[in-house]
Amino acid sequence: MTIKVLHPGLSTTVQDLGRPGYFHLGIPVGGAMDRLALRAANLLVGNDEGAACLEAVFIGPQLEFTAPTRIAVTGAEMPIKLDGVEQPGWTALEVKAGQVLSFDYLKSGARIIIAVAGGIDVPLALGSRSTYPIGALGGFKGRPIAAGDELPVGAAASGKAGVSVPEALRRKPGHPAELRVLPGLYWHRILPESQASFFADQWKVAPEADRMGYRFRGGQALKFVAREQPFGAGSDPSNIVDSCYPYGSIQVPGGKEPIILHRDAVSGGGYFMVGTVISADMDLIGQLQPNMPTRFVEIDMDGALAARADRKALLQKIRAALA
C-alpha cells in the first residue's frame, strides 16, 4: 500500500531513531526530534520501536491511505481527523481504504509523529530512513514530502485498534519549559555573574529554532573572562579553536543567544559551549513552540544519569502498557 500526500504541511519528513555513528564525518545523528513519541507511536501500531514515521512540525499534513491499515499520532496536541471526524491522539486508529487523515490547528507542543502499521518503507541511507534535507540524504528522496508524493508502506505486523498510551505516560514540557544542563568544558570562559544569570534568567524560544538548532533569546548577554584569543580562534570572545560540537551542546555566539544543537546539527566549529542539555531532556526540546518561556536548570552528572534512568523507566512503562 501507499500513502498519498494531498497536502504536505509545513515541513513533514520521514524520521526514525536516526543514524548515530557518522557525526565525526559531519553527518548528523538525525531522527525524530521527540524520539519517545516516535517509539510510542510505533508500539501503538505493532511496529518495531525504530520504524520510520512521519514527523510534522506546527502544521499537520493531509494524507490519503490506499489500503486499510492502522495508524497512531503522538507528540504535540493537534486535533486529528479521519474523513473530518475527530480522533484521539496516542491511540491506535483503524483506517479504511480511501480515508483521509487531516489535522486542525496546533494546540500545544510543536511536532506530531504519525506512525503507520508496517512503517514508511523508504530505502535505508547509512543505516537509517531519517531525512536530512540539507544533505539530501535519506527519507523520501532526501527531502520533506510534497503534494502528489506516494509514500511506500512496509508489511504490517498484527495489532489492534483502540489501544492507547495512558495520559500519565505522555511526556510534555512544562510551562515554562525546564531543560536540565550540565556545565561543560568552556564554563570557565564566562564570568561568575554570567554563570548565575544563565540559569536564573527566563529565556524564550526564538522563531528561528529548527531541527538543526534551537535558539533562545530574552536572557542577559553572557560576559566573558578577558583573555588573549589563542592562535586559530576567531577574534570574538565567544570564539574558540575549532572543536567538536556534541548533540545537545549549547553554543552562545557573541554571548547573546544560546543555541542548543539538535538532531540535524553541524558537528563542529569555533563557538564556545556553556554546557550540554542532558539526553533525558532532548525530546522535550522537540516539543517547544516559538516564544515558549524556557529555563535552564543546572544539574550534575549523577543527576543527569538518574534522569536518564527515569526516562528509560518511563519507556518501560509505555512498553508494558501496550504489550
Add this chain to the structure above:
Amino acid sequence: MSTEIKSPLPGVFYRKPSPESAPFKNDGDSVAADDVIGLVEVMKSFHEVKAGIAGTGIRFVIDDADAVMAGQVIAEVQA
C-alpha cells in the same frame, strides 16, 4: 457578519513584506480570499497568510512583529 482570520502556525507576525514597505492591508480595506494579509516568520522562513475569505472592513487585532500562536486570530473581516 464578522469572520476571523487565524494564523495557521506559530511564529512572529508581520504586516509588511519588508520593513520599508507599506502594509499588505490597512484597517478598513476590502480583501479577496487569495489576498495576502501578512507573513509569519518561523524556522528561518516567512510564510504568507492569506485572507481565505472575501470581505470588507478588515480590522487587525494583533500588531506588527507580535508573537502569534497557531489558531490565534490575526484579523476580522465583514464577510
